[in-house]
Each structure stands twice: as structure tokens, then as C-alpha cells.
Amino acid sequence: MSSTALTGDAPPRHFLTGFMLLGILAGTSNGVAKVVFPLYAAAMQASPWQIGLVGGLQFAGMLLLSLPLGALIDRHGSRPLFRFGCIAGIVLFLAGFTFAATPWQLVACVVLFGLVNPFRMVTTQTEFLHLLPRIGPAKAGWQRASHSAGMFFLGPMLGAWLVGLAGYADTFRVVAAGLFVTLLIGERVMSSAPAGQGADATPFIGRVLDQFRLIGSRPELRRTMLVEFIGQVAMSYFTVFVILVAMRRFGMPAQQAAGLVTLQGAAFVLTLLAAGAIVMGWRERTRYCIGFTLLLCAELLLANPLHQGALWAGALLLGLGLGIQQLTCVAQFARLAQELGRGRTGGMFSLAGPSGALAGAVAGGLLNQYFGMLAGFHVLAVLFLVQLGRAWFGPVRV
Numbered sequence: 591m592s593s594t595a596l597t598g599d600a601p602p603r604h605f606l607t608g609f610m611l612l613g614i615l616a617g618t619s620n621g622v623a624k625v626v627f628p629l630y631a632a633a634m635q636a637s638p639w640q641i642g643l644v645g646g647l648q649f650a651g652m653l654l655l656s657l658p659l660g661a662l663i664d665r666h667g668s669r670p671l672f673r674f675g676c677i678a679g680i681v682l683f684l685a686g687f688t689f690a691a692t693p694w695q696l697v698a699c700v701v702l703f704g705l706v707n708p709f710r711m712v713t714t715q716t717e718f719l720h721l722l723p724r725i726g727p728a729k730a731g732w733q734r735a736s737h738s739a740g741m742f743f744l745g746p747m748l749g750a751w752l753v754g755l756a757g758y759a760d761t762f763r764v765v766a767a768g769l770f771v772t773l774l775i776g777e778r779v780m781s782s783a784p785a786g787q788g789a790d791a792t793p794f795i796g797r798v799l800d801q802f803r804l805i806g807s808r809p810e811l812r813r814t815m816l817v818e819f820i821g822q823v824a825m826s827y828f829t830v831f832v833i834l835v836a837m838r839r840f841g842m843p844a845q846q847a848a849g850l851v852t853l854q855g856a857a858f859v860l861t862l863l864a865a866g867a868i869v870m871g872w873r874e875r876t877r878y879c880i881g882f883t884l885l886l887c888a889e890l891l892l893a894n895p896l897h898q899g900a901l902w903a904g905a906l907l908l909g910l911g912l913g914i915q916q917l918t919c920v921a922q923f924a925r926l927a928q929e930l931g932r933g934r935t936g937g938m939f940s941l942a943g944p945s946g947a948l949a950g951a952v953a954g955g956l957l958n959q960y961f962g963m964l965a966g967f968h969v970l971a972v973l974f975l976v977q978l979g980r981a982w983f984g985p986v987r988v
Contacts, residue, residue: 609718609779613714620648626752633758656708671713673773680773682706686699720924728870734916742852804938810926820977823973824970829851885911889970
């Protein structure tokens with residue numbers, strides 16, 4: 591495959607299929623890790639706060655490295671960075687997690703995993719944004735949908751099944767094998783990514799500082815990052831705390847309560863896959879207004895659940911609203927990538943979501959501790975009401 595394939599005559603659907611496979615594999619490996627790491631820590635008799643570290647640190651690297659990786663992509667290109675992320679992950683699972691014998695050894699491996707994981711995630715998201723103008727905005731949500739399907743459905747189920755069948759060490763070896771397949775597919779897909787600028791690129795520190803200057807000077811960029819941030823806050827808070835609300839307020843069994851998260855995730859993924867052809871024909875203001883209205887209704891139902899049916903309705907509306915919002919954000923980031931450059935935009939896109947997910951979990955814990963389990967849903971309802979007002983009364987955008 592030539593290095594000019596993305597700008598030549600190669601059928602875009604081949605690349606779209608490749609990116610979706612990468613999304614599924616990346617999401618599945620992250621989903622397995624999300625389930626297996628805390629279980630492994632508990633099996634080692636780790637303390638609760640050590641288990642918390644194991645659960646949270648695996649994604650902390652996205653916050654630290656998103657912007658620096660955006661600068662590195664402009665200088666070196668996505669392919670070598672993606673290759674490093676895959677190979678480092680394979681080595682870590684085979685020589686690190688497989689032989690970890692104490693909680694602190696596991697925590698150290700999780701920290702390293704959190705630092706190498708962004709090399710795969712940021713590069714893949716960046717190149718998908720670069721490809722999107724060719725394949726059309728109707729497919730803006732397909733890469734995120736494939737990753738979410740792996741992250742929230744395939745990964746957790748596979749992780750729980752593998753641990754019960756083969757134990758932790760062999761589970762980690764299976765993840766390493768999955769990363770090897772990811773590397774092979776990624777080598778094919780990333781071979782068409784534009785090369786980096788090399789020595790002609792702006793120095794690394796200047797590139798990182800330039801991203802902060804862009805955030806400060808471009809209102810549409812700040813607005814899109816804020817929308818992505820708050821959306822991920824809402825998803826994270828719902829995922830972490832709605833099961834507790836269902837069990838403690840309505841006495842739902844744990845398995846039934848977990849179905850709320852499954853329903854929300856399914857609605858989100860299906861909206862990303864199926865709604866783009868319709869939604870992306872609307873004006874941006876219309877998309878945002880409908881998305882924020884659905885999200886506001888969802889948070890009001892979750893904040894004041896008079897019956898457990900309100901939780902199910904809230905979960906469904908939350909998935910639909912977040913899906914419409916995500917389609918709009920991805921399309922906007924793709925437009926910005928054409929203007930501002932792949933690396934800079936991809937780094938900022940990769941920063942907004944994970945920071946929102948972390949804020950949703952941490953701030954949600956504080957709100958729950960001091961103001962009760964429903965407090966976070968009230969706060970999110972106010973935030974979505976403000977966003978709806980800004981979209982409704984703001985400048986017209988097509």
C-alpha cells in the first residue's frame with residue numbers, strides 16, 4: 591500500500607474497515623484490562639486503595655500524554671508511534687503482568703500500561719479524523735462505536751470468561767496475542783498515514799505550547815472540547831454510580847442493575863453506527879439542541895427517579911443524547927484537523943474525553959459522599975441546561 595493511498599484512488603471503505611477493526615481490538619484489550627486488573631489485585635489481597643489505583647491508573651496516561659503525542663505525530667508520523675505502543679504493550683503483558691506477584695508490582699505494571707496505551711489510542715484517533723472527510727460525516731461515529739463495543743461489551747465478557755477458564759497469567763498472554771494482531775492490522779492501515787515533518791517540524795516544546803495557545807485563541811475549539819468533556823463526565827458518573835442508585839433505592843439485584851449500563855452503552859453504540867446518515871444532515875445547532883435536550887431529560891429522570899422505570903428511560907435517553915453529541919464533536923474535530931493539523935487536533939481530542947471521564951468519577955465520589963447519590967445527576971442537569979441555552983441562543987452554525 592502506497593504512502594499516498596489516503597489521497598489517491600484506494601477505496602475508503604478498506605481503511606474504514608481497518609480502523610473499525612483497530613477500534614474493536616483496542617477497546618477489547620482495554621475492556622479486558624478494566625475487568626481483570628482489579629480482580630487480580632483483589633486476588634493478591636491488595637488493600638481497597640491499591641485496588642482503586644489499579645482501576646484508575648490504567649487510563650491516567652491519556653491525560654499526561656495526549657498533547658505531547660499530538661506534537662510527536664506532527665514530527666514523526668503516527669505509524670512509528672503506533673508500532674511502539676503495540677510492541678511495548680506486548681512486552682509488558684508477557685514479561686510484566688504475567689509475572690507480577692505483589693500488589694505493588696501490579697500497580698507498577700498498570701502505570702507502565704497507562705503510559706504506553708496512548709501511543710495506540712491517540713494515533714488511531716488522529717488518523718481517523720484525518721480520514722473522515724474522505725469517507726463522509728455520516729460515518730463520524732463508527733470508530734468510537736467500534737471501540738466502545740469492545741470496551742464495554744466484548745472486553746468485559748471476554749476478560750471474565752478467560753479468568754475463569756485459564757487464570758490470570760494465560761489471560762494476559764491472550765491480551766498480548768490480541769495486541770500482536772492489532773500491530774499487524776495497524777501496520778497495514780497506518781502505512782497510508784502521512785509521514786511526519788521530521789527536522790522541519792516545530793520543536794517539541796513549542797508544539798505542545800502551541801496547542802495550549804490554540805485552545806486559548808479558538809472559541810470553537812474550546813466549545814467542542816467542553817462539550818466532549820461534559821459528555822464524558824456524564825457517561826463516567828452514570829457508569830460508576832447508577833448501579834448503586836438502582837440497588838440501594840429500588841432494591842434491584844446487581845445483575846439487573848448492571849443492565850442499566852448495558853442499555854446506555856447499547857443505545858450509544860447504535861446511535862453512533864446508525865444515526866449518522868440522518869443526524870449529520872441537520873445543522874450543527876439543531877444537532878446540539880436535540881442532543882442536549884435528550885441529555886437534560888435523561889439527567890432529570892435520573893436525578894428524580896420516582897420509579898425504577900425512570901432509571902431505564904434515563905439510561906436510554908442518555909445513550910441517545912451522548913451518541914448525537916459525539917457525532918457532532920467528531921465531525922467538528924475532523925474539520926479542525928484539516929485546518930490546524932492532524933497531530934495538534936488529535937491530541938486535543940484525545941485529551942478532552944479522558945479528562946472528563948476522570949472528573950466524572952472523582953467529582954462524583956465527592957458529591958456522593960457529601961450530598962447523596964443523586965447529587966451528581968442534579969449537577970449534570972444544570973450543566974446540560976446551560977449548554978442547551980448556549981446552543982439555542984448562540985450564533986447560527988451550519
